């Protein structure tokens with residue numbers, strides 16, 4: 001269950017970001033959503049509130065969703081990294097590797113038909129190569145993530161569009177295609193013998209070696225999904 005993964009994540013000490021975060025930002029939205037957005041990492045506002053995309057970039061995300069007839073409650077929003085990197089620096093490779101098991105579990109449990117990656121980090125991780133966002137944005141493709149085939153749709157990160165009109169224009173044009181892509185439904189799912197983990201295979205399983213969550217703590221996020 002998603003809540004069990006959340007209970008593991010909110011006490012996670014798998015990487016050094018656990019020492020500097022205020023709280024884990026697990027993600028929020030509709031756990032039955034067909035559409036997921038995957039950003040980079042929490043910023044200062046997210047770290048404070050425990051929710052993803054609550055600053056200016058989040059407001060732009062809400063506006064772009066509204067323009068295509070969707071709301072935050074219709075989708076599920078997460079980040080590659082669940083804890084804020086100090087001074088909003090880029091996540092380090094070891095942090096991404098340590099954290100990606102949570103994202104993989106979120107995709108497995110939410111079962112989206114489509115995932116929009118926002119910016120370079122999410123796009124490179126879920127596409128499994130180093131091609132930059134400017135070369136692949138707006139180009140949908142079917143990718144297998146864990147055991148699930150999804151339509152992967154790379155987009156610019158809203159933060160990159162805040163102060164660059166041409167980037168905002170491109171992001172808005174890509175958003176306008178989302179309803180039609182969603183209407184295609186889920187791509188054909190892989191048969192069991194073909195299942196391959198396309199996120200790095202050697203991510204440790206999440207369940208066994210984590211401390212028990214403290215009773216009653218961090219309940220503020222429990223109503224989010």
Ligand code: SF4
Pocket residue numbers: 009012013014015016017018024081082083095098099
């Ligand atoms: S960033 Fe991810 S792996 Fe690192 S402590 Fe936070 S939840 Fe754990």
